[in-house]
Amino acid sequence: MTRPVRIDGLQYANWSEKIFRQMQEGGVDAVHVTIAYHENFRETVLNIEQWNRWFEQYPDLIMHGRTGDDVRTAKETGRTAIIFGFQNPSPIEDDIGLVEICHTLGARFMQLSYNNQSLLATGCYEAEDPGITRMGKQVIREMNRVGLVVDMSHSAERSTLEAIEISERPIAITHANPSFWHEALRNKSDDVLRALGQSGGMLGFSLYPHHLKGKSDCTLQSFCDMIARTAELMGPQNLGIGSDLCQDHPDSVVEWMRVGRWSKEIDYGEGSKDNAGFPPMPDWFEDNRHFGNIEQGLRAAGLSDQDVAGIMGENWLRFFDENFGPRQV
Amino acid sequence: MTRPVRIDGLQYANWSEKIFRQMQEGGVDAVHVTIAYHENFRETVLNIEQWNRWFEQYPDLIMHGRTGDDVRTAKETGRTAIIFGFQNPSPIEDDIGLVEICHTLGARFMQLSYNNQSLLATGCYEAEDPGITRMGKQVIREMNRVGLVVDMSHSAERSTLEAIEISERPIAITHANPSFWHEALRNKSDDVLRALGQSGGMLGFSLYPHHLKGKSDCTLQSFCDMIARTAELMGPQNLGIGSDLCQDHPDSVVEWMRVGRWSKEIDYGEGSKDNAGFPPMPDWFEDNRHFGNIEQGLRAAGLSDQDVAGIMGENWLRFFDENFGPRQV
Numbered sequence: 001m002t003r004p005v006r007i008d009g010l011q012y013a014n015w016s017e018k019i020f021r022q023m024q025e026g027g028v029d030a031v032h033v034t035i036a037y038h039e040n041f042r043e044t045v046l047n048i049e050q051w052n053r054w055f056e057q058y059p060d061l062i063m064h065g066r067t068g069d070d071v072r073t074a075k076e077t078g079r080t081a082i083i084f085g086f087q088n089p090s091p092i093e094d095d096i097g098l099v100e101i102c103h104t105l106g107a108r109f110m111q112l113s114y115n116n117q118s119l120l121a122t123g124c125y126e127a128e129d130p131g132i133t134r135m136g137k138q139v140i141r142e143m144n145r146v147g148l149v150v151d152m153s154h155s156a157e158r159s160t161l162e163a164i165e166i167s168e169r170p171i172a173i174t175h176a177n178p179s180f181w182h183e184a185l186r187n188k189s190d191d192v193l194r195a196l197g198q199s200g201g202m203l204g205f206s207l208y209p210h211h212l213k214g215k216s217d218c219t220l221q222s223f224c225d226m227i228a229r230t231a232e233l234m235g236p237q238n239l240g241i242g243s244d245l246c247q248d249h250p251d252s253v254v255e256w257m258r259v260g261r262w263s264k265e266i267d268y269g270e271g272s273k274d275n276a277g278f279p280p281m282p283d284w285f286e287d288n289r290h291f292g293n294i295e296q297g298l299r300a301a302g303l304s305d306q307d308v309a310g311i312m313g314e315n316w317l318r319f320f321d322e323n324f325g326p327r328q329v
Numbered sequence: 330m331t332r333p334v335r336i337d338g339l340q341y342a343n344w345s346e347k348i349f350r351q352m353q354e355g356g357v358d359a360v361h362v363t364i365a366y367h368e369n370f371r372e373t374v375l376n377i378e379q380w381n382r383w384f385e386q387y388p389d390l391i392m393h394g395r396t397g398d399d400v401r402t403a404k405e406t407g408r409t410a411i412i413f414g415f416q417n418p419s420p421i422e423d424d425i426g427l428v429e430i431c432h433t434l435g436a437r438f439m440q441l442s443y444n445n446q447s448l449l450a451t452g453c454y455e456a457e458d459p460g461i462t463r464m465g466k467q468v469i470r471e472m473n474r475v476g477l478v479v480d481m482s483h484s485a486e487r488s489t490l491e492a493i494e495i496s497e498r499p500i501a502i503t504h505a506n507p508s509f510w511h512e513a514l515r516n517k518s519d520d521v522l523r524a525l526g527q528s529g530g531m532l533g534f535s536l537y538p539h540h541l542k543g544k545s546d547c548t549l550q551s552f553c554d555m556i557a558r559t560a561e562l563m564g565p566q567n568l569g570i571g572s573d574l575c576q577d578h579p580d581s582v583v584e585w586m587r588v589g590r591w592s593k594e595i596d597y598g599e600g601s602k603d604n605a606g607f608p609p610m611p612d613w614f615e616d617n618r619h620f621g622n623i624e625q626g627l628r629a630a631g632l633s634d635q636d637v638a639g640i641m642g643e644n645w646l647r648f649f650d651e652n653f654g655p656r657q658v
Binding site: 041045046098100104 | 381430
């Protein structure tokens with residue numbers, strides 16, 4: 001029997017041949033990679049240009065992923081399909097026409113807000129959440145039309161519930177965990193998770209220590225037991241991994257992620273002045289070679305073979321098939 | 330028998346539903362449309378956004394054309410495939426990475442220079458022509474790699490001969506006529522035409538009056554006799570139409586085409602102070618409904634059915650099949 005597909009719903013590494021080889025070694029068939037945090041359109045295009053170079057330089061390791069079938073091709077040829085996404089709507093600036101342009105260039109996920117208020121929605125660090133904006137409603141409709149998935153990982157509660165309601169296609173929370181397990185502004189309430197599951201949306205479980213119970217000391221068993229409990233809450237078919245792996249970056253990068261160009265003052269986000277850098281990853285998930293640990297942990301937590309295969313990648317693949325292109329009528 | 334395909338190798342109209350309907354009425358299966366004269370990358374993207382709107386608004390009349398097969402689909406469904414091209418390399422700015430980005434967005438032709446010196450090559454109005462630049466050589470290689478066709482319609486003689494030599498794939502002169510018929514800076518010498526034909530390149534015959542013998546009074550017979558003579562010079566399989574139809578534009582647009590942002594003084598280009606606007610088209614080719622006149626004229630000039638079908642579109646279609654994507658190895 002061919003092994004099930006293995007997909008990571010979010011990474012933002014300091015990309016290199018080393019990491020591409022680790023993906024291959026870990027049997028990771030597809031990764032949704034962040035290509036914009038605060039970049040405007042032109043800067044995002046520069047990031048795509050860099051990826052085009054890597055596709056040219058490492059054709060035996062990686063390929064551009066635009067569809068579920070591209071993931072299957074990557075799997076069959078022993079490569080990793082790289083799927084582009086934005087953590088912030090900054091690449092579309094104030095121009096709804098850029099939604100289709102970015103989709104044509106390969107974008108498949110876009111967060112409507114990143115921690116702060118955006119033109120479209122509210123981020124999870126704002127004190128007030130007035131919900132999806134006028135432009136946000138228009139952009140969700142356009143994203144639905146072309147097949148650019150709404151991602152609410154860093155968005156606030158009301159905006160997230162409204163996005164699930166307004167979007168005519170299922171949305172994703174590519175990288176976050178349930179609040180019932182670890183209370184954090186970035187983690188999600190039972191209400192959000194239930195609404196997400198009922199609408200056919202996907203949750204990718206994060207391995208970023210600030211999202212983990214016990215942070216860097218979180219155990220594999222605690223993580224996998226949490227997944228089993230979430231499967232009961234919102235259905236195992238709506239779950240995947242979204243590791244939020246930020247490998248090999250200097251700490252200046254987490255500062256960029258948090259502050260971009262929007263503040264002259266440092267904002268420590270989930271960290272603190274005394275703990276401002278990237279936290280160490282749990283020792284059972286340090287890089288792409290460790291996906292097998294999660295698979296084993298899920299089995300040990302009592303999940304069925306089918307549920308484990310779904311969570312490790314089959315669910316993301318089905319979601320890609322259904323949501324990465326214009327809607328079939 | 331199905332009718333042969335009909336393709337126009339260049340137009341730049343003031344696009345409207347009226348013109349799209351005229352294309353349909355004229356049985357025009359594909360048009361290479363100019364989407365940039367002097368626009369930088371971001372401005373070119375705005376023009377693509379406008380086309381995306383038209384594709385959404387007029388799905389029964391037009392569709393985006395990226396391949397020869399898209400042209401066949403357009404023909405089978407009674408629509409016109411719209412193929413994007415640039416008259417100037419301004420959309421790639423000083424960034425070779427934008428070659429692939431623009432190709433991904435649909436660009437299939439790019440002129441290396443437009444009348445003036447560019448970063449890549451020399452235009453036909455410059456006094457000196459030092460040939461293809463350092464960046465030009467790099468960009469030609471990259472265009473060859475991704476399948477973006479080099480177009481030298483507005484380039485100077487030496488640059489054009491060098492582009493034919495340097496390019497590892499055939500190039501195009503999408504819209505110009507032979508100098509032997511009508512001497513003009515924009516028309517092409519026998520040397521250029523022979524080299525173009527020997528390399529498998531394509532010449533699109535222009536209907537723009539400044540390129541015609543007798544200008545607006547040029548006769549259909551004179552035009553078609555010229556085509557027959559050019560077929561002897563460079564082979565009938567290397568010929569097509571590139572009408573340069575600039576329909577429904579105010580005269581301010583021809584000024585933009587000529588001056589862009591590069592001069593504070595007016596430059597009249599092929600016109601003059603007393604004749605600064607768009608010249609009237611010959612009465613046998615006023616818009617897309619008149620392609621049948623050319624077809625009849627070519628038959629009257631003694632060309633075979635096969636040659637006529639080739640010139641009216643089959644040659645462009647073969648060229649699209651061979652040159653619009655990454656090279657097959």
